[in-house]
Amino acid sequence: MAQQQTCSCGSSTGPAGPTRIIFPCAGQANTGQLTNLAAIQLTEEGYGNIACVALLAIGTESLVANAMNADEVVILDGCPMVCAKKIAEAQGVPVGQHLVITELGITKGPSKSFTEDDIGKIVAACWKGEGRKKNPAKPGKKNGGNDSGCGCGCGGTC
Amino acid sequence: MVTIEVLGTGCANCKRQLSNVEAAVKQLGITAEIVKVDDMAEIMGRGVMMLPAIIIDGDLKISGRVADVPEIKKFLAGGA
Numbered sequence: 219m220a221q222q223q224t225c226s227c228g229s230s231t232g233p234a235g236p237t238r239i240i241f242p243c244a245g246q247a248n249t250g251q252l253t254n255l256a257a258i259q260l261t262e263e264g265y266g267n268i269a270c271v272a273l274l275a276i277g278t279e280s281l282v283a284n285a286m287n288a289d290e291v292v293i294l295d296g297c298p299m300v301c302a303k304k305i306a307e308a309q310g311v312p313v314g315q316h317l318v319i320t321e322l323g324i325t326k327g328p329s330k331s332f333t334e335d336d337i338g339k340i341v342a343a344c345w346k347g348e349g350r351k352k353n354p355a356k357p358g359k360k361n362g363g364n365d366s367g368c369g370c371g372c373g374g375t376c
Numbered sequence: 377m378v379t380i381e382v383l384g385t386g387c388a389n390c391k392r393q394l395s396n397v398e399a400a401v402k403q404l405g406i407t408a409e410i411v412k413v414d415d416m417a418e419i420m421g422r423g424v425m426m427l428p429a430i431i432i433d434g435d436l437k438i439s440g441r442v443a444d445v446p447e448i449k450k451f452l453a454g455g456a
Contacts (some may be wrong), residue, residue, distance in 0.1 A: 221377030231429070263392055264442055345396050346445040355453075 236289035238266025238314075240344075241274060241302050249296030249319040249326045256340035257294055264346060266292055275305045276363035282309050292344060297326045317349035377405065378452065383413045383439075384428035390414075393428035393442050400448035408452075 233241045240260055242253035258267040266288075273281050285291050285306070293303045306313050322343055324336050335338050343349065382388020382397050394407030394412060401408045413419060422431070430451065437451045438441075 231424075231426075231436050231440065232443075235441050235443075263389055264446070269438070342395065342399075344391065344444075345442075346399055 235264070236293050237287075238290045238292055239285050239288045240266045240268050240294065241271045241285075241294045241306060243296050243300075243302035244269065244271060245299075245301065246298045247296055248330050248332050249324055250331070251296075252319055252332050252336055252340060253294035253302075253326065255337050256344070258336060259341050260292075263336045263341070265270045265341075266290075268363055271302045271305055274311070275311055277309060282311060284307075285311045285352040286343075290350075292349070293317070294340065294344075295319065312357055314351070315344065315347065316351070377409065378408045379433055380408050380452075381411045381413050381431040382428065383422065383424055383431065385414055385416065385418050385419075385449075389442050390428040393430065396445050397441060397448055399445045400452060403445065404449055404452055406452065442449065 242257040242258045243250050244254050245251070246364060260266060261268045267283060269285070272327075274285065291311055291313055293300075293306055293313050295302050295316065295318045297320050298318060300316075300318060303313055303316055317340065319340060320337055324339065380397055380401070382390070383391055390453070394410075397410055401410065407418060419427070419429075422429075422436070423433075424436065424439050429439035430437045430443060432451055434437045437441075443451070
């Protein structure tokens, strides 16, 4: 997947940029909607390409394959429910960078309003790699592993 | 002291490149002179055809795309 504009003149210098796929959670709250806007801006700035988390949730093979082949999958979740991250993990997609918007000092609801600064804060955090893990998650079994999906880390015993 | 030149005409990507460079320098805690080069004649004179670009101590490190902060830190550490 091409991440940015390329030039046929061959005059660009330096290593090619990594390919990244960005999944915003696209939740209904202000923080969820902010993930969409941040993902769009990141795409426009050449950081990666926005993709549809709902399409991932239904297990679309081509999208799962693209995500598996990307250099980095970036997940933007609006709140600690981390729905988008759970969707990626359920599909066996390794998450390279994961940002939770409420952890960036942005309050979830009840207002739907947000500012340009909020978007800028998320975009800047991505560029800084603030959500990057030192050891990216390895692909797990679909609907398997220790994550039961409840989010409490119980391994399915709760 | 390292000299980092950020070449760009002022578009959103060039501004992002500059802010990423500033963030990388801050994270590394190094002393650096960051020079913003936005004069097109000067940019062309450097032989840079694609923007934004980063030149570190006279060495063109990257052009044609925005580098993220970890990548710039690698450049500054001499990794690329």
